[in-house]
Amino acid sequence: MLLEARNVKKSFKNLDVLKGIDLSVDTGEAAVILGPSGAGKTTLLRCLNFLETSDAGELSFDGKIYPMDHMSRKNIREYRLQTAFVFQSFNLFLNKTALQNVTEGLITARGIGKAQAEETGMRALERVGLASHRDYYPHQLSGGQQQRVAIARALAAEPKIIFFDEPTSALDPELTTEVLSVMRSLADDGMTMLIVTHEIEFARTVSNRVIFMENGEVVESGLTSDIFSHPQKERTAAFLKVESKKQN
């Protein structure tokens, strides 16, 4: 396993949002987290990249064990240099062009020379079909294009895993398609991804593994084909049924 989290707990004030989550993602796998609104999916992803500090939990990543409730700054940074995050609201650097968004982390965080960073950055932009938009600022791009730049930014650092938090829910349906197709091609190339999504059809056809969450707990997880064809839990079956209908 590339990433294995055990017993992740998080509460806000007296609201228990994550009640001891176990989850694992293998190298080359596209895993999706499904679940109703408020299940704690975003919180889990944020805990997994230390944007939130968990109250408990242990993370094993690429052979190294990290205590999730008391990470040193150095460990967080070391871990983040091997991971990437794609946000629901894109969060492109507003004062940077598309290319600068992609190269910023390479140059500033990794100390890569500008010329080499730009070469890598252009390759990443090409990968998402936006090489021609290198000099556009975020506000000059559509939502779908912004999210594709965000994916290029994630790719450029050659992370071992990319976390996606509902990458298409801020987008119109026609823009959703272009982002999903980029993600589909990443999955085909064997990029390791952990994706929170409400796109059931995408989950069914692209992912290898499904984690179904509700009320801060993992209700059921397993291979995508198993979960979709014969879910073990009634809640999972009901959720998949309702969500699949919604999309047709």
Place this chain on the structure above:
Amino acid sequence: MGSNWLTLFLESFPKILIPGLTRTIPLAAVSFAIAMVIAVLTAMAQYAKIPVLTQIIRFYIWIFRGTPPLVQLFVVFYGLPRAGILIDPFPAAVIVFSLNEGAYSSEIVRAALESVPVGQMEAGYCVGMTYMQTMRRIILPQAMRTAFPSLSNSLIALVKNTSLAANITVTEMFMTTQRIVARTYEPLLLYLEVGLIYLMFSTLLTFLQSWGEKKLGAYMEKEA
């Protein structure tokens, strides 16, 4: 009469303008530069909610925003010698205007920092940057763009406020004008004249402001 006025106007114009260029402008420019350093550092400390330091900064801002600059000038120039601290007029004025302007600008910069969406900092973290790297490369540039119009207005106000330094014997434009009035007994003409020169300075700065806004604005046209 009319021709006398014109002669006096033309004669006094360079006499007033020169201290404007050698005193008023440098006083405003140096004070403003120091104020910007104070403002950015104190705003960043407040934004980061550094304990103790934040309280000290709140106290500093409270004092300097809550008292008139004229009183501050008098305390530093006429008051401090009583405590054995003697400061020349010009540096005394620089100290007061820097601290005073720094207190106001600190609040402007802090508000601008807080207006940058939190997602910007988080995105910085997620590409591996540290807090300070993200602050320097992403957050501060966006905040300074937001703060630019307010800070420009403060600079224009500061240029005008330097006239208060006449009260602590800095021979800037206004002081110089007062001296010419004492000699010529033409207060209406001369005070209008010095007002005109302040107006020229302000107008020039306003032009610079809109030019700067355009230059900085490339990436924010929509929000603006």
